[in-house]
Amino acid sequence: MDLETARTIVAAARAHGQEAGLKPLTVVVLDPGGHVVAAEREDGASIGRFEIGFGKAYGALALGQGSRATMARAEQQAYFVGAAGAAIGGALVPVPGGVLVQDGDRLVGAVGITGDTSDHDEAAAVAGIEAAGLTARVD
Amino acid sequence: MDLETARTIVAAARAHGQEAGLKPLTVVVLDPGGHVVAAEREDGASIGRFEIGFGKAYGALALGQGSRATMARAEQQAYFVGAAGAAIGGALVPVPGGVLVQDGDRLVGAVGITGDTSDHDEAAAVAGIEAAGLTARVD
Amino acid sequence: MDLETARTIVAAARAHGQEAGLKPLTVVVLDPGGHVVAAEREDGASIGRFEIGFGKAYGALALGQGSRATMARAEQQAYFVGAAGAAIGGALVPVPGGVLVQDGDRLVGAVGITGDTSDHDEAAAVAGIEAAGLTARVD
Amino acid sequence: MDLETARTIVAAARAHGQEAGLKPLTVVVLDPGGHVVAAEREDGASIGRFEIGFGKAYGALALGQGSRATMARAEQQAYFVGAAGAAIGGALVPVPGGVLVQDGDRLVGAVGITGDTSDHDEAAAVAGIEAAGLTARVD
Numbered sequence: 001m002d003l004e005t006a007r008t009i010v011a012a013a014r015a016h017g018q019e020a021g022l023k024p025l026t027v028v029v030l031d032p033g034g035h036v037v038a039a040e041r042e043d044g045a046s047i048g049r050f051e052i053g054f055g056k057a058y059g060a061l062a063l064g065q066g067s068r069a070t071m072a073r074a075e076q077q078a079y080f081v082g083a084a085g086a087a088i089g090g091a092l093v094p095v096p097g098g099v100l101v102q103d104g105d106r107l108v109g110a111v112g113i114t115g116d117t118s119d120h121d122e123a124a125a126v127a128g129i130e131a132a133g134l135t136a137r138v139d
Numbered sequence: 140m141d142l143e144t145a146r147t148i149v150a151a152a153r154a155h156g157q158e159a160g161l162k163p164l165t166v167v168v169l170d171p172g173g174h175v176v177a178a179e180r181e182d183g184a185s186i187g188r189f190e191i192g193f194g195k196a197y198g199a200l201a202l203g204q205g206s207r208a209t210m211a212r213a214e215q216q217a218y219f220v221g222a223a224g225a226a227i228g229g230a231l232v233p234v235p236g237g238v239l240v241q242d243g244d245r246l247v248g249a250v251g252i253t254g255d256t257s258d259h260d261e262a263a264a265v266a267g268i269e270a271a272g273l274t275a276r277v278d
Numbered sequence: 279m280d281l282e283t284a285r286t287i288v289a290a291a292r293a294h295g296q297e298a299g300l301k302p303l304t305v306v307v308l309d310p311g312g313h314v315v316a317a318e319r320e321d322g323a324s325i326g327r328f329e330i331g332f333g334k335a336y337g338a339l340a341l342g343q344g345s346r347a348t349m350a351r352a353e354q355q356a357y358f359v360g361a362a363g364a365a366i367g368g369a370l371v372p373v374p375g376g377v378l379v380q381d382g383d384r385l386v387g388a389v390g391i392t393g394d395t396s397d398h399d400e401a402a403a404v405a406g407i408e409a410a411g412l413t414a415r416v417d
Numbered sequence: 418m419d420l421e422t423a424r425t426i427v428a429a430a431r432a433h434g435q436e437a438g439l440k441p442l443t444v445v446v447l448d449p450g451g452h453v454v455a456a457e458r459e460d461g462a463s464i465g466r467f468e469i470g471f472g473k474a475y476g477a478l479a480l481g482q483g484s485r486a487t488m489a490r491a492e493q494q495a496y497f498v499g500a501a502g503a504a505i506g507g508a509l510v511p512v513p514g515g516v517l518v519q520d521g522d523r524l525v526g527a528v529g530i531t532g533d534t535s536d537h538d539e540a541a542a543v544a545g546i547e548a549a550g551l552t553a554r555v556d
Contacts, residue, residue: 045203046203047173048198052226055226074218075218078217081222082218090228092226093222093223093226094219095216
């Protein structure tokens with residue numbers, strides 16, 4: 001996940017949000033090790049949004065699945081998802097919007113978006129990833 | 140959120156509690172960045188009350204909505220609210236009593252109150268905020 | 279440490295600061311268990327001041343001595359003070375301004391003040407404690 | 418600190434780094450409450466750089482002075498700076514490169530840069546801030 005790719009993802013996700021009339025988004029892009037490459041929080045977003053976006057993306061990398069899949073697990077076993085989040089230090093937010101980024105078969109990072117509904121957040125992440133010519137894994 | 144405004148909110152919230160015969164209240168007033176401006180814990184309140192009041196107010200700022208709205212989300216998706224709280228460091232208490240403070244359209248801080256029922260805590264927060272000539276957002 | 283006493287300490291410490299021309303102060307008053315009773319952060323104080331004032335007062339209670347004595351220990355054994363702070367969760371700031379409050383022989387709480395020089399912070403704490411008819415222990 | 422201003426700061430700081438031949442930089446821009454507005458980590462930067470840049474900027478806001486001033490304090494009282502950092506949760510990196518951003522007299526945020534020498538990091542932060550028409554406070 002080089003910085004230019006991350007910047008492309010951020011810009012395209014935000015453009016998606018503006019075209020779709022979404023609330024202010026926060027976009028966080030992580031490398032495969034879970035470390036921040038780029039982040040932007042739009043005006044009007046509340047103060048916890050970086051951490052929530054980070055938690056969506058980091059949790060996806062931590063469990064190796066998009067946060068939509070982790071939400072499905074939480075619906076069945078909330079105690080597991082809560083405990084897994086605690087085990088990894090808190091950064092696991094199990095609702096859609098945390099999307100793995102693949103280049104073919106290779107995992108190259110993750111995107112976390114928060115601000116509108118979780119479904120809309122995820123759609124913005126997918127738009128951003130695809131604009132960079134990469135593949136999004138939402139679950 | 141200057142200190143005199145915060146002190147006015149604390150005093151008026153406590154006066155509301157005493158007139159209404161509420162149990163001992165703890166009142167925490169934060170600036171828009173979530174940092175303490177003023178706090179008072181009434182005699183007889185238990186030892187965890189500062190942290191609970193702080194968590195009501197901080198959680199409201201983190202998510203951009205009064206803690207009553209976050210309770211509604213927790214009723215539907217407890218795992219999300221638990222995870223969001225962990226992601227932001229623990230300070231998110233999702234029951235009424237965490238109220239955003241606005242000066243017109245501008246967010247100027249938050250108030251967290253705990254000690255009586257959540258509904259009564261919230262009423263005291265609203266009374267305090269309105270006594271300062273500001274607008275309360277409970278959800 | 280009842281709330282009225284804590285309020286008296288806060289008000290007198292702040293009055294001392296204003297008379298002495300000190301920078302904006304943050305005053306935190308804790309009960310003997312280390313829990314917040316009252317706090318005020320004056321306009322213009324930076325955002326970390328509540329935590330630093332809390333750390334001065336909590337550290338004083340944790341080690342049973344005013345923070346001036348802990349500074350003396352830090353000058354000799356910085357590794358001990360750093361480790362003790364980590365052991366208790368981080369809230370131990372070893373410079374003057376964390377003052378134990380006694381009522382005769384009985385420990386009734388602690389005051390932490392930050393904002394000006396450490397010596398001036400401590401003087402404000404002592405002024406506040408004495409205005410409440412109590413005894414200050416700075417080391 | 419709106420996002421467009423933050424993006425201007427990031428772009429100008431990075432341009433400064435490239436013109437000056439600096440190592441890969443990480444640039445973090447915070448609002449006055451210490452919350453991320455924008456961040457970029459250049460290719461080749463090591464994995465801890467976001468946290469270090471964040472710590473330079475957050476520490477500047479927490480203490481109300483640029484991180485160069487905190488380094489001077491650390492040279493005299495390392496135990497204080499270590500303890501203050503622990504008290505605020507760890508995010509305090511006391512070397513140059515954490516710069517307060519002012520719009521006239523008003524504090525509007527902070528920038529943290531890391532990657533090259535601390536002096537060069539700071540110069541990049543100042544260049545970014547001035548490119549946005551704002552004033553940099555390095556100590």
